[in-house]
Amino acid sequence: MGLKTMLHLGFYIIQFLGVFVVSAQxxxxxxxxxxxxxxxxxxxxxxHPGIYRYAAKSSMxxxxxxxxxxxxxxxxxxxxxxxxxxxxxxIGCGHTKLMPSEDKGFMYYYNLExxxxxxxxxxKNRAYVRYSFDTRVKLEPGTEITAINGMGMDKIIDGLLKNxxxxxxxxxxxxxxxxxxxxxxxxNFYLEEGKARNQFNITYKHRGRKGSMNLHxxxxxxxxxxxxxxxxxIPYQLEFKNSKTALxxxxxxxxxxxxxxxxxxxxxxxxxxxxxxxxxxxxxxRGNEGGxxxxxxxxxxxLVNAEFRYYDxxxxxxxxxxxxxxxxxxxxxxxxxxxxxxxTEDGEFRWEHNGNLGVQTPxxxxxxxxxxxxxxxxxxxxxxxxCAVANHLDRVSFVGEETGGGYYGNNSGAFAIVTLPNSKMKxxxxxxxxxxxxxxxxxxxxxxxxxxxxQPTIKGVLSGRDEIMERTMKIINKG
Numbered sequence: 001m002g003l004k005t006m007l008h009l010g011f012y013i014i015q016f017l018g019v020f021v022v023s024a025q026x027x028x029x030x031x032x033x034x035x036x037x038x039x040x041x042x043x044x045x046x047x048h049p050g051i052y053r054y055a056a057k058s059s060m061x062x063x064x065x066x067x068x069x070x071x072x073x074x075x076x077x078x079x080x081x082x083x084x085x086x087x088x089x090x091i092g093c094g095h096t097k098l099m100p101s102e103d104k105g106f107m108y109y110y111n112l113e114x115x116x117x118x119x120x121x122x123x124k125n126r127a128y129v130r131y132s133f134d135t136r137v138k139l140e141p142g143t144e145i146t147a148i149n150g151m152g153m154d155k156i157i158d159g160l161l162k163n164x165x166x167x168x169x170x171x172x173x174x175x176x177x178x179x180x181x182x183x184x185x186x187x188n189f190y191l192e193e194g195k196a197r198n199q200f201n202i203t204y205k206h207r208g209r210k211g212s213m214n215l216h217x218x219x220x221x222x223x224x225x226x227x228x229x230x231x232x233x234i235p236y237q238l239e240f241k242n243s244k245t246a247l248x249x250x251x252x253x254x255x256x257x258x259x260x261x262x263x264x265x266x267x268x269x270x271x272x273x274x275x276x277x278x279x280x281x282x283x284x285x286r287g288n289e290g291g292x293x294x295x296x297x298x299x300x301x302x303l304v305n306a307e308f309r310y311y312d313x314x315x316x317x318x319x320x321x322x323x324x325x326x327x328x329x330x331x332x333x334x335x336x337x338x339x340x341x342x343x344t345e346d347g348e349f350r351w352e353h354n355g356n357l358g359v360q361t362p363x364x365x366x367x368x369x370x371x372x373x374x375x376x377x378x379x380x381x382x383x384x385x386x387c388a389v390a391n392h393l394d395r396v397s398f399v400g401e402e403t404g405g406g407y408y409g410n411n412s413g414a415f416a417i418v419t420l421p422n423s424k425m426k427x428x429x430x431x432x433x434x435x436x437x438x439x440x441x442x443x444x445x446x447x448x449x450x451x452x453x454x455q456p457t458i459k460g461v462l463s464g465r466d467e468i469m470e471r472t473m474k475i476i477n478k479g
Contacts, residue, residue, distance in 0.1 A: 026076070026077070027074040027075060027076055028074065028075055028076070028077070028080060028422055028423055029074050030071055030072050030073065030074070032422035032423075033071040033075060033080060033422070033423075034068070034071050035421065035422060036080070036420035036421065036422050036423050036425070037067055037068065037071060037084070039324060039327060039418065039420055039421070040084060040418075040420060040427060041064050042323065042324060043322075043324045043327075043328070043416070043418045043427060043429060044088075044091075044427075044429060046317065046318070046322060046323060046324070047317050047318070047322055047324075047416055047429050047431060048091065048093070048096070048317060048411065048429050048430070049315050049316050049317045049411055049430070049431065049432060049433035050091070050092075050093055050410075050411035050430075050433045051091055051093075053091075053092065053093070053168075053411070053433065054091070054092030054093075054168045054169065054445055055090050055091060055092060059090070060090065060091070063087045063090055064087065066087075067083055067084065067087055070083050071083075076193060076194075077100055077193075077423050077424075077425065078100065078109075078110050078188070078192070078193040080423055080425070081098065081100040081109075081188075081423075081425060082163075082188075082189060084098055084425075085098050085163050086162050086163050088165075088427075089162065089163060089164065089165050092166070092167060092168045092169065092445070093165065093167065093410070093411045093430065094165045094166045094167045094170075094173055094380060094381075094404060094405065094410065095165075095381070095410060095411055095412045095415075095428075095430040096165060096411070096428065096429060096430060097165065097427075097428040098425060098426070098427055098428070099425065099426045099428065100423070100425045100426075106181075107177070107181040107184040107185065107188070108181075108184040108187075108220055109184070109187075109188050110187055110188050110191065110193050111187040111188075111191045111193060112187075112219065112220040113217070113219050113220070114187065114191065114197065114198050114217040115133075115183045115184070115186075115187055115217055115218050115219065115220060115223055116148070116182070116183045116186050116187070116200055116215075116217070116218075117132055117133045117134040117137060117200070117215050117216060117217060117218045118130075118131075118132050118133070118137070118139070118145070118202075118215070119131050119132070119133065119182075119183075119226065120145065120179070120182050121179060121458045121461055122157060122175060122178050122179050122182065123455075123457070123458060125153065125154035125157050125158070126144060126153065126154075127144065127145045127153045127157070128141075128142055128143065128144050128145070128458040129141055129142065129143045129144075129145060129204075130458075130461065130462070131226075132215075133183075133218045133222050133223055133226055134215065134216055134218055134222075136216070137215060139204065139206075139213075140206060141462050142206065142458055142459070142462055143204050143205070143206040144204060144205050144206065145202055145203075145204050146203045146204060146205060146210075147202065147203040148186070148190075148200055148201070148202055149190075149197075149200060149201055150201070151190070156186070156190065157178070159189060159190075160178055160182075160185050160186070160189060161174050161178070163185070163188075163189055164177050164178065164185075166404055167380075167384075167404065167405050167406035167410050167447065168406045168444075168445035168446055168447075169445045169446065170377075170402065170403075170404055170405075170406065170445075170446055170447050171377075171402075172376065172377025172401050172402045172403070172404055172447065173377045173378065173380060173403075173404025173405070173447075174377070175377055176376065176377035176378045176404060183223055197217070198216060198217045199214045199215065199216055199217065200214065200215045200217065201213075201214050201215075202214075202215060234251070235250070235251050235252050235255040235256070235260055236248070236249060236250045236251060236252075236255070236260070236262070236265055237249050238269040238272065238273070240276065240278075241282070241473070243276075244278060244279045244280055245278065245279070245280040245281075245282065245473075245476060246272075246273050246276070246278045246280070246281050246282070247282045247284060248269060248273075248281060248282070248283050248284070249284040250283070250284070250285055250288060250299070251287055251288055252288055252289070252290075252291055253288065253290055253291025253292050253295040253296060253382045253383065254290070254291030254292060255291075262295055262298075263298065266298065266299060266302055270302045270363070270365070270366070270367055271365075273367055274365055274367060278367075278369060279369045279370065280369060280370050280371075280372065280476050281367055281369060281370070281371045281372070282372050282374065282469075282472055282476075283371060283372065283373045283374065283396070284374045284469075285373060285374060285375055285379050285383050285386075285387070286374050286375065286376045286378065286379070286400065286468070287376065287378045288378065288379055288380075288383040289378055289379075289380045289381060289383065289404075290380050290381025290382035290383050290384075290405070290412075291381070291382050292382065293354065293355075293356050293382060293385075294355060294356065295382065296310075296356075296382040296383070296385050296386035296389075297310045297355075297356050297360050297386075297389075299386055300360070300386055300389060300390055300393075300395075301360055301361065301362050301363050301366070302362075302363050302366050302367060303366055303367055303371055303390065303395055303396070304362045304366055304393060304395055305362055305366050305368065306362060307359050307360060307361055307362065308359070308360050308362075308389065308393060308437075309359060309360065309389075309437035310356040310357075310360050310385070310389055310436070310437055311354065311356040311357045311434060311435065311436060311437060312435045312436060312437040312438075313350060313357070313435045314350060314351040314352070314354055314357065314413070314432050314433065314434055314435070315348055315349060315350060315351075315432070315433040315435065316341055316349045316350070316351055316431055316432055316433070317349065317431070318349055319338050319339075319341040319343065319349050320338075321335070321338070322416070324418060327418055327419050327420075327421060328416045328417060328418045328419070329416070329417040329419075330416055331414040331415070331416075331431070337414075340353060351413075351432055370397070370476075371390075371395060371396040371397070372396065372397050372398075372399055372472050372475065372476065373387065373390065373396045373397070373398050373399070374398075374399050374400050374468050374469065374472060375387060375398050375399070375400045375401060375402075375403050375448065375450060376400050376401045376403075376468075377401055377402065377403070377404045378404060379403035379404055379405060379447070379448075380403070380404040380405040381405055381410060381412055383403065383405065384403040384404065384405025384406065384407070384410070384447055384448060385405065385409070385410070385434070385436055387403055387405075387447075387448040388405075388407045388408070388409075388436045388438050388441075388448055389436060389437065389438060391407075391438070391441075391448055392436075392437075392438035392439070392441075397451045397452070397475075398448060398449075398450035398451050398452070399450055399451070399452040399454060399468055399471055399472045399475070400450050400452075400453075400454050400468045401450065401453070401454070401455065401456075401468075402446060402447045402448065402449045402450065402453075403447035403448040404447055405447055406445070406446070406447060407436070407438065407441050407443060407444075407446060407447055407448055408435065408436055408438065408441070408444065409433065409434040409435045409436045410430075410433075410434050411430040411432065411433045411434070412430045412432060412434060413430060413431060413432030413434070414430075414431045414432060415428050415429060415430055415431060416428075416429045416431055417429075452471060452472075452475060454467055454468045454471045456468065
């Protein structure tokens with residue numbers, strides 16, 4: 001329980017357990033729907049330690065009660081999913097998830113043979129073409145898509161944002177997922193299972209011209225071939241930009257430990273940085289969704305020259321046995337672990353067995369130069385924890401976009417994977433609320449807002465420019 005489970009990793013468990021997919025033609029009757037919903041609500045209220053962290057109990061109660069009014073007629077699994085999911089997002093927890101089926105790839109649940117064929121770049125309420133998964137499509141990159149199947153992109157984006165999870169009221173993590181998984185999300189929420197068309201009608205505009213066309217759908221396999229080609233397999237690396245500036249890139253805090261030794265990498269990297277008398281360190285954390293608790297505090301220990309606190313407290317909902325255990329996959333040794341939960345005088349339940357709760361010690365020869373941390377909406381979980389404490393200690397300057405993870409902490413750690421008995425959907429509930437040892441931050445329900453905000457543009461993306469890095473180098477060169 002001392003390790004934080006990475007967002008996606010937590011749900012690989014679901015695939016391992018083997019999920020039985022409800023057929024698109026099968027419907028759930030009202031009594032089955034209500035039974036699943038009652039378990040859904042009970043499990044969240046009983047075990048989620050942050051269910052009221054950003055949303056008042058009265059607000060969540062109202063949302064739950066509104067669901068009950070929609071379950072008086074038969075629904076397909078997808079229809080049921082579309083009712084439950086937006087209510088779940090109101091909790092404001094990026095680690096909470098509802099997975100309706102055994103997915104081939106994260107977020108791809110429905111209509112896998114009829115996916116939207118364009119890779120889009122979403123910027124606020126506008127969408128631009130990056131490329132097409134179908135080589136027959138002759139749309140120039142940068143073309144703005146204004147509507148799909150008669151629905152305006154602003155309305156589509158707004159609807160999808162309401163179905164995406166993030167910490168608090170953060171939006172950058174939602175846009176990160178929207179850019180990465182638009183094809184899946186559009187199929188999940190705007191195409192009806194069993195009735196999905198194999199063509200999409202789009203309207204567009206480019207260089208002052210407007211037009212429309214029909215596009216053929218593509219399969220999940222084709223989309224994945226492109227997406228996999230974009231993945232960077234190197235988890236971290238050190239480079240020297242010039243004689244005074246080093247670049248340390250860390251793409252994950254959950255590397256394959258059989259291939260990579262993160263502690264040794266940090267030790268060797270900072271030895272090189274110091275021996276080369278580097279004055280400016282660029283720490284690129286973009287795209288880093290998190291990983292192990294200890295790796296965040298370990299990285300920070302190489303950047304500070306005094307003791308520091310990292311976690312303030314870890315809170316759980318209860319030390320009682322969950323009433324829904326027969327429907328849940330719980331952490332290994334759950335019955336024994338819950339006996340180690342302590343209760344404070346004010347009734348709060350705490351987990352006190354985590355190394356990051358103690359005072360953290362700096363490394364013998366920490367880096368003492370200037371540190372510029374590159375961040376974006378994908379900086380989540382452990383990554384945002386590191387950023388929050390580094391910001392609180394006033395040790396670094398941030399460049400880029402607001403982190404996806406909350407400044408004051410998150411809900412994660414161990415998970416309960418609850419199977420709804422009739423729909424077979426899987427509800428992933430984080431069991432631990434992490435509170436970071438920080439205070440006096442302006443944005444109580446947001447991530448780390450960078451000192452230098454840089455929003456990537458479609459022009460930059462298409463030209464292969466790294467606009468955030470360019471801005472960082474300008475800041476460094478100005479001294």
